[in-house]
Amino acid sequence: MDRARTHDELEQARDDFHRLVAGADEADLRRPSNGTRWNNRQLLFHMLLGYLIIRSLLRLVRVFGRLPQGFSLAYARLLNAGTGLFDAVNFLGSYLGGNTLGPDRMEAMFDHVIAKLHQRLDAETEADLARGMHYPTRWDPFFKDYMTLADVYRFPTQHFEFHRRQLTLTTPSD
Numbered sequence: 001m002d003r004a005r006t007h008d009e010l011e012q013a014r015d016d017f018h019r020l021v022a023g024a025d026e027a028d029l030r031r032p033s034n035g036t037r038w039n040n041r042q043l044l045f046h047m048l049l050g051y052l053i054i055r056s057l058l059r060l061v062r063v064f065g066r067l068p069q070g071f072s073l074a075y076a077r078l079l080n081a082g083t084g085l086f087d088a089v090n091f092l093g094s095y096l097g098g099n100t101l102g103p104d105r106m107e108a109m110f111d112h113v114i115a116k117l118h119q120r121l122d123a124e125t126e127a128d129l130a131r132g133m134h135y136p137t138r139w140d141p142f143f144k145d146y147m148t149l150a151d152v153y154r155f156p157t158q159h160f161e162f163h164r165r166q167l168t169l170t171t172p173s174d
Contacts, residue, residue, distance in 0.1 A: 001129050001150035007118060009157045013051075014114045016160075020044065020169060021103045028169045029103070035166045037091065042098030043163055048106050049094060050159035051113045054152065058120065061149045065131030072133035076145075079136035086139055121153055129153075 021044065029041035036043055064072035079086070101109070132148035142158045144151065 003121060006121060006153050010114050010117055013157050013160050014110060016164065017047070017110045018107055020167065021107055024103070024169050031168050033166045034168050038094055038098065040167050040169055042094050043167060045098035045101060045106060046094035047160050047163050048110050049097065050156040051110065051117070054117060054156050057152050058149065061131060061133050061152055064133035065149065069134065076134035076136045080138045083136070083138040117153070124149065
């Protein structure tokens with residue numbers, strides 16, 4: 001894993017998030033996004049959520065990465081079976097989070113989670129980064145069947161970039 005590249009990607013996402021929020025007025029935030037059922041404010045929260053859940057995903061890899069692969073495969077199959085429920089919770093969580101948290105609070109949370117991810121990444125050993133587990137591929141297009149801890153660190157930025165293109169803010173999102 002190229003840690004420097006991952007650190008750079010995290011910082012680029014942080015900078016992009018701040019730029020997107022700073023350039024958006026209330027009308028921009030209320031405007032529907034392109035290709036989702038969320039408005040721009042809700043989608044911005046969903047993009048933040050992609051980073052917030054990483055800390056939990058990292059813990060899962062640390063546990064399942066030490067068990068025989070069959071455990072994580074069974075777990076991934078169970079989660080795939082619950083995709084409908086996940087989709088509903090995912091939508092509702094971002095809908096509520098986007099309507100509850102203001103842009104300033106989302107920016108502060110983004111800064112906090114990125115700082116924590118930098119710290120955690122620096123503390124990982126090469127053996128830790130090589131551990132992996134099976135993932136529920138039906139939950140997100142960026143989940144692969146088997147992901148290492150290094151892959152999980154890269155996931156939220158892939159998720160961020162995908163959804164950034166769906167924003168309909170008047171400031172360019174690229």
